[in-house]
Amino acid sequence: MHCVQNISSHIYWVGGNDRRLELFENMFPLPGGVCYNSFMIMDEKTALVDTVDQSISRQFMENITEVLGGRNLDYLVINHMEPDHCANIEEMVRRYPSVKIVGNKKTFQMIEQFYNFDFEMNMLEVKEGDVLMLGEHSLKFFFAPMVHWPEVMFTYEMTEKILFSADAFGSFGALSGNIFSDESDFECTFAEEARRYYANIVGKFGQQVQTIMKKLSQWEIKMICPLHGPIWRNNIDYIIGKYDLWSRYEPEKKGVLLVYASMYGNTENVMNVIANSLAKKGVSHMHMYDVSKTHPSYIISDAWKFSHIVFGSPTYNLGLYYGMENVMKDMAALQFQNRKVALVGNGSWAPRAGKAMEEILCSMKNVELICQPFEITSSMKGKQQQLLDEFTARIIESMK
Ligand code: FEO
Numbered sequence: 001m002h003c004v005q006n007i008s009s010h011i012y013w014v015g016g017n018d019r020r021l022e023l024f025e026n027m028f029p030l031p032g033g034v035c036y037n038s039f040m041i042m043d044e045k046t047a048l049v050d051t052v053d054q055s056i057s058r059q060f061m062e063n064i065t066e067v068l069g070g071r072n073l074d075y076l077v078i079n080h081m082e083p084d085h086c087a088n089i090e091e092m093v094r095r096y097p098s099v100k101i102v103g104n105k106k107t108f109q110m111i112e113q114f115y116n117f118d119f120e121m122n123m124l125e126v127k128e129g130d131v132l133m134l135g136e137h138s139l140k141f142f143f144a145p146m147v148h149w150p151e152v153m154f155t156y157e158m159t160e161k162i163l164f165s166a167d168a169f170g171s172f173g174a175l176s177g178n179i180f181s182d183e184s185d186f187e188c189t190f191a192e193e194a195r196r197y198y199a200n201i202v203g204k205f206g207q208q209v210q211t212i213m214k215k216l217s218q219w220e221i222k223m224i225c226p227l228h229g230p231i232w233r234n235n236i237d238y239i240i241g242k243y244d245l246w247s248r249y250e251p252e253k254k255g256v257l258l259v260y261a262s263m264y265g266n267t268e269n270v271m272n273v274i275a276n277s278l279a280k281k282g283v284s285h286m287h288m289y290d291v292s293k294t295h296p297s298y299i300i301s302d303a304w305k306f307s308h309i310v311f312g313s314p315t316y317n318l319g320l321y322y323g324m325e326n327v328m329k330d331m332a333a334l335q336f337q338n339r340k341v342a343l344v345g346n347g348s349w350a351p352r353a354g355k356a357m358e359e360i361l362c363s364m365k366n367v368e369l370i371c372q373p374f375e376i377t378s379s380m381k382g383k384q385q386q387l388l389d390e391f392t393a394r395i396i397e398s399m400k
Contacts, residue, residue, distance in 0.1 A: 002066035003059060005179055007223065007231060008160050010137070012040045014048070014063035016056035017174035024084075024172065028200060028297045032193065033174030036060075036084060037227050039164060040067045041157065044135030047075035047102075049155055049164045050227060051088035060088060061095075072096055075124070075132065077139065078103040079166040081110035081151050085227050090117045100124040102132060104143060106151035131158070144168070144212040146205045154212065161222040168209065169239050171229030172197045181230035181239070190229060194239075196301035197228065198246050203304065203334040209247035213240070249338040249366075251307040254399060255285025259299055260312040260344070261292060261321040266379040267346045270388075271312045273380065274344070277392040283399065291323035296330050303331060303339070308370075308399060312344030313353045320356035328360040337365035340398050342391065343373035351375060370398045 005013045019033035036052035038060065046068060052060045064073070073096040078086055081103075089111060092099060101111070101122045108123055126132065132139045142154045148167045155164040171194035178184050186194075202209065224232040224239065232239050245252060258275055262268035268290065275286055287306070289299050303309060313324040320328075341361060345354025354373035361367050371394040374387065 002062045004063045004067055007039065007179070007225065007233075008162070010042045011157070011160065011162065012042070012067045013179050013231070014038050014040050014060065014067055015052055016059040016063070018053065018055045019174050021055060028172070028196075029295050030172060032172065034172055035175045035228055037225060037229075037231070038063075038085075039225055040064065041134060041137055041139075042067065042071075043137045045074040045133075046071055047077055047132075047134055047139065048073055048092070049077045049225075050079050050085045050166075051076070051092065053084040054087035057088055057091065061091070073099045075099065075134070076101050077155050077164075078107050078111075079153050079155055079164060080149060080227060081107055081114065082149060082167075083114065086111075086114070089119075090115055093117065093119060093122055102126055102139075102141075104141075104151060104153060107153075110149075110151055142212065142215055144208065146208040147212055148202050148205065154216070156216075156219060156221075161220050162225060163216070163221045163223070164225045165227075167202060167227055168212070169224050169229075169232065169243060170194070170197055170226035173229060175230060179231055180234075181232050182234040184230070186230065186238075192301065194229060194242070195246065195252075195304055196297055198243070199301045199304040199334065200297045203246070203300070203336070206247035206249055206335065209243060213244065213247070246304055249304075249336065251339070252305045253285050253307065255287070255306045256283060256308045256310060256395065257299075257302045257306040258286060258288040258310045258312070259324070259327065260288070260290060261314060261324040262290065262312075263314055263321070266376065267312045267314050267344065270344050270346075270374070270376060270380045271310065273388060274310060274392055277389065278395065281392065281396055283396065291321075291327050296327045299327050300331055300334065300336070303336060308340045308342075308395060310342045310344065310395070311357055313346065313357060315345070315347035315351050315353040315356075318350060318352050320353055320360075324353075324357070325360070328357060332360055332363045335365070337367060339366075340368050340370050342370045342395055345373045345375045346378070347375075348378045351377065370394050
């Protein structure tokens with residue numbers, strides 16, 4: 001049975017949800033599932049904006065059939081060639097052989113790379129700024145390379161001022177009937193997952209996000225339709241503001257993220273002592289994670305949120321404990337930057353953790369080490385209390 005909704009009088013949401021998938025990109029946990037958005041514009045010409053993941057193809061095809069109501073599909077716009085959105089291109093061509101696939105040069109290179117069907121007769125290549133007339137509606141194309149892949153483009157419907165924004169402004173999490181962000185309490189239901197999605201999927205490309213946002217700033221936007229998560233028709237400035245902040249690597253909150261690895265609880269103990277001391281001195285908004293317990297994507301999301309980070313880790317095989325190395329190297333790969341950081345190193349013999357963490361931090365831009373690492377040998381001793389007080393005092397000083 002079809003499952004569609006109007007987003008305006010002639011534009012339909014024809015996407016769907018997957019609550020079974022455990023890991024997005026076979027990597028990121030999806031406790032709340034994920035949605036794949038797709039949109040059909042019905043005018044003198046019909047145009048579908050992106051398809052969906054193969055996991056929900058059946059639902060998607062029923063949606064398309066219902067909305068088209070026997071009409072032909074004239075255009076299939078491909079904003080993004082990652083297979084969670086483009087898995088149904090071949091099937092659309094099979095069902096609607098005259099459909100024109102609208103994409104840029106890189107889009108067609110990727111169709112060729114991913115799939116094995118003849119699409120030469122279906123190609124309609126567009127350039128930056130081209131306009132495609134559908135009747136009352138017209139689509140303008142803005143290239144947004146590396147938000148999140150090189151072929152990405154945004155499609156702007158000029159009459160209703162709707163932006164189809166590919167992965168940008170999206171979120172993890174399935175939709176529960178309500179497809180608009182204003183129909184649920186976004187802060188409670190999606191805000192954390194929107195940041196986790198941004199930081200881990202788009203986070204590396206802050207500069208490119210800034211570029212496309214500048215490019216679009218002269219165009220009025222009344223609705224944003226991302227490929228994942230709720231659609232924005234109210235309070236659009238909220239999500240644009242978040243993207244501006246996140247893509248400039250500016251923290252959302254003055255507070256401390258504490259991230260530790262601990263084999264037998266001794267490094268964990270120091271982190272608890274630090275958090276306790278900071279709290280007693282009036283620091284609010286702290287969040288602590290054990291890297292062995294929490295998936296890195298959640299930790300990285302909070303790294304994007306908080307102004308200060310304390311990392312604590314034991315030495316392992318004369319280097320860094322693997323879980324910690326994994327999180328920190330992932331952050332470096334995502335071009336994480338612009339934070340104040342303090343370190344706790346532990347080593348029972350030949351301690352290396354503090355140094356190893358410093359080396360990874362060195363590869364990140366504008367990451368300031370607040371003070372020398374606080375070092376313990378196996379476990380913290382009472383005689384180190386004064387040193388630890390100085391350590392926490394330096395953190396507090398840097399928060400002023
Ligand atoms: Fe949701 Fe980059 O794909």
